Amino acid sequence: MSTGRGDLPDLSYFLVIARHLSFARAAVELRVTASALSHSMKALEARLGVRLLHRTNRSVTLTAAGEQLRDSISDPLRAIDGAIEALNRFRDAPAGRIRLNVVVDAARLLLAPVLPGFVELYPDIEVDVVASNRLVDVVGEGFDAGIRYGGTVPEDMIALRLSRDIRWVVAAAPAYLERFGTPGHPRELAQHRCVRLRQGAGRIYHWEFERGDEELAIDVPGALTIDDTDLGLTLARGGAGLMYGPEPVFAGALAEGSLRLVLEDWAAVGGGYHLYYSSRRQVPTALRLLADHIRERRPLG
Incomplete structure (x- = not known):
């Protein structure tokens, strides 16, 4: 077994692979190719004389030796990174x-x-x-x-x-409001077309409202469900339905008149x-x- 300071880059690579359990995701973080990472790990394993990773076409897992190496070197390499980062204050x-x-x-x-x-x-x-x-x-x-x-x-x-803090509001195109009317209370959304929102975890978001001491969370109806604000704005401008979101998102559309706010007195305020x-x-x-x-x-x- 032959090791030395030259192993430090490969050990750093190994820790990133161990964290992601994926050569592809580690390669993105490290900005190298997955193939280069694979060659580095094979060379490191050859020098150490032990296998660190189990590889299949679909998964990467740590061997017992890999787990021990990860646990042993994580803190020292983090300390090295911290020491190098601390030198920033001496740079021009x-x-x-x-x-x-x-x-x-x-x-x-x-x-x-x-x-x-x-x-x-x-x-x-x-x-x-x-x-x-x-x-x-x-x-x-x-x-x-x-x-x-x-x-x-x-x-x-x-x-x-x-x-x-940010207000969460409802907006719609003037043409939509002329055709379907303007809701005066959040519960009236049940009779409207809404652009529904999917959260990052996949759950459909319930629109939140507050006025005084009253708070509501409405599971709005709608044939369209999105997880992208730009798409939602395009749909709302086109009259597809009412859209809910953080007020700054609507600033441009409100200024140009392509969208109007409704239920403003029910706007919820979030962090x-x-x-x-x-x-x-x-x-x-x-x-x-x-x-x-x-x-x-x-x-x-």
């Missing part, structure tokens, strides 16, 4: 790469307005954004942080507010967008700088 220009898992609307409303200015300020920082409405384990899937609505942030995470990350990991300098940049630019107030 901060550098690094941050991976974010972001709810889709936040990517468009919160990140898109500020990222051009951020990369102009910090050209040596790379930002990798995965926009998804599916709630993921950001630590387990190799992200530095996530951005979600305040009420959906996992409780064991540190959360940093990035925007004001704004929050950045969240694990308390067990050192916060990368690049992530802190991005959070500061968003809070300074205040794209949503």
Whole structure:
């Protein structure tokens, strides 16, 4: 068995594969090919003289030796990463790469307005954004942080507010309202056509309303179900039905008159967008700088 400092890159690769249990997903995070990862792991196993991974066409699992190696090297390699990250304060220009898992609307409303200015300020920082409405384990899937609505942030995470609270409203095209009328109470939605929303976990979202002390959650009817805001806006503009969502999503359509708000006195208010990350990991300098940049630019107030 021959090992040495040259094994460090392969050991780092091994930890990412062990976390994802997938060469393909690990390759995406590491920005190498799955084939290159496979060759690296075979070479590492040959040098160590033990098999670390069981591979089939459909799955990757750790051997007993692989589990022991993962448990033994996770903390030391994390400490090395932290030590290298700490050197950022001595650089003339901060550098690094941050991976974010972001709810889709936040990517468009919160990140898109500020990222051009951020990369102009910090050209040596790379930002990798995965926009998804599916709630993921950001630590387990190799992200530095996530951005979600305040009420959906996992409780064991540190959360940093990035925007004001957000009103959730209902909008429709003028042509739809002329044809079918304007609902005056959320329960009247039962007689309307609605564009239903599917949450990241696959559950159909019940539209939430509040007025004074009264709170309602309505399972609205509708022949159309979506999980994409841009598609919903196109459908609503075309008169397909009433649409529910965060008020900033509708700003452009409301300004141009292609949509109007209804049931405004029943608008529910939810927690704004929050950045969240694990308390067990050192916060990368690049992530802190991005959070500061968003809070300074205040794209949503």
